[in-house]
Amino acid sequence: MTQYTNQYGQPVGAPLPEWQSRSWPAYETFTGHYCRLEPLSAERHGRELYAAYAQASDGRDWTYMFAEPFTDEDAYLAYASKIEQGRDPMHFAVIDLQTQRAVGTLALMRIDTTHGSIEIGHVAFSPLLKQTRMATEAHYLLMRYALEQLGYRRYEWKCDSCNQPSRQAALRLGFQFEGTFRQAIVYKGRSRDTCWFSIIDGEWPQLKQAFERWLAADNFNEDGTQRAKLQAQR
Template sequence: MSQHTNDYGQPVGFPLPDWQPRAWPSYETFTGDYCRLEPLNAEHHGRELYAAYALAEDGRDWTYMFAEPFADEAAYIAYARQLENGRDPMHFAVIDPVSNRAVGSLALMRIDATNGSVEIGHVAFSPLLKQTRMATEAHYLLMRYAFEQLGYRRYEWKCDSCNQPSRNAAQRLGFQFEGTFRQAIVYKGRSRDTCWFSIIDSDWPQVKQGFERWLAAENFTAEGTQREKLEALRTLR
């Protein structure tokens, strides 16, 4: 990025003379080749999500979430009712189009329409969703919405510095590590250092290319095994 200076010769950020605040995200349904995202609704999705999460062997998927594992279906549905129709975060259920059942959820959050920045968070993927084409496509659909439909400049990922799987996922998806905010949060009776990652609008064309190459049918064998990793297809010219 070229250097810019003001009338005093001081370095300043590059100009954005035509910048206008962006629209707030809306609750929409996003349909891909492998999954569908729907606004989270406790009545429609609650039982399916609880059943999907209950397939996990233990509660470790909730260690780095703000919520705890749910004792029963009623507890999860009560929690889901608190999430639906929120202005920020905005939660979406991930639907498997084969079974037509909800198998996970994620949210747009810390929405800053004035500056064109949004974070993806509250990523709660069940065993039915983890490490599938659906999981990757769910992230792609919301990223594409933020950058291409809303015109946002920045898309963030933050996680507990101890959560190595989340850190690995962010980098696999194309986020760049920006640093660690030390002692940023107290949650569940413990201190959290928070790792920050981002994708910005100038990164998006290359990130999008990687997603679309990876998600293409020809990248998978008849048994559903990937031929090339997402990271390799993002850097391939």
């Protein structure tokens, strides 16, 4: 690793003489092989999303979310109306290209254009979306947008330290674990230690190739079983 020093002989970070602030993300539509991301709309997506979430047998998918399980469709529609078209977070609906129905949401958030940092969060995937090619592709589409198209330097993932599935998902997707912020948040009447993960711009080209190899149709058997895991593609 190259060591940089200033005029006093002190170690400093790598110079970025051409760095400029990045653009704020836009509410665009992103289309992949298996899913499409659209700006969340309570009117267009709300009823489909509530129906998708209602397929879960209980409310455990909301344990580590800031929202609570929704008691009825009207409650979810009110929630979706509140968060749609927000500036930060910016929520997107995940559309299954086979059924053309919304099956989950995720959001870009904690957007810092000055330093080129952005977080993926509010990941609410229904049983129709979890552990599918669509789920991986949805993350890939937003990573590509932030790191490649917009030129952000840092793409973050944060979760409750107790949320083991989220921690495993971050590692599978190529995020690097950075540490735990103790007693970082109080939510739902309890304390939260927050685990931090990130992908930086220099890691993106290799990760992009791995995603594209994994998402390729020939990586799956006729029954949809993957031939090679995403981690193996890296």
